[in-house]
Amino acid sequence: xxxxxxxxxxxxxxxxxxxxxxxxxxxxxxxxxxxxxxxxxxxxxxxxxxxxxxxxxxxxxxxxxxxxxxxxxxxxxxxxxxxxxxxxxxxxxxxxxxxxxxxxxxxxxxxxxxxxxxxxxxxxxxxxxxxxx
Numbered sequence: 001x002x003x004x005x006x007x008x009x010x011x012x013x014x015x016x017x018x019x020x021x022x023x024x025x026x027x028x029x030x031x032x033x034x035x036x037x038x039x040x041x042x043x044x045x046x047x048x049x050x051x052x053x054x055x056x057x058x059x060x061x062x063x064x065x066x067x068x069x070x071x072x073x074x075x076x077x078x079x080x081x082x083x084x085x086x087x088x089x090x091x092x093x094x095x096x097x098x099x100x101x102x103x104x105x106x107x108x109x110x111x112x113x114x115x116x117x118x119x120x121x122x123x124x125x126x127x128x129x130x131x132x133x
Contacts, residue, residue, distance in 0.1 A: 018044035
C-alpha cells in the first residue's frame with residue numbers, strides 16, 4: 001500500500017526562506033507556496049507577524065494558542081476535502097488533485113488527504129479489531 005500513495009507521502013527537505021533552517025514537507029505541498037523562498041519555519045513565521053528580533057521567544061501559552069488555531073483551521077480544510085473526495089464506496093475520488101482547489105488551505109489539505117484517509121481508515125480498523133479480541 002505505501003507504493004500506491006508514495007507521491008502523497010514523499011517528503012522533501014527545503015530551507016526556510018528567511019533563516020535557512022532545514023524543513024521537511026510533503027512533496028505535494030511545494031506547489032502551494034509558489035516558490036521555495038516563500039516557505040518559512042515556525043520561528044520566522046511568528047517573528048514576521050510580530051516584527052520581533054531573532055532571539056525573541058514566544059510563551060508556551062501563545063505557542064499552544066497558535067497550534068490550536070492552526071489545527072482547527074487545518075481540520076476544517078481537511079474535512080472539506082474529505083467530504084468532496086471520499087466516494088460512497090469509501091475509495092478516493094482521484095479527480096480532485098491539490099491543484100483543483102482554489103483556497104490555499106484546501107490545497108494544503110488536499111496534498112496529503114489521500115494518505116490521511118487511507119492510513120487512518122487502516123489504523124481505526126486495526127484498533128477496532130484489537131478491541132474485539
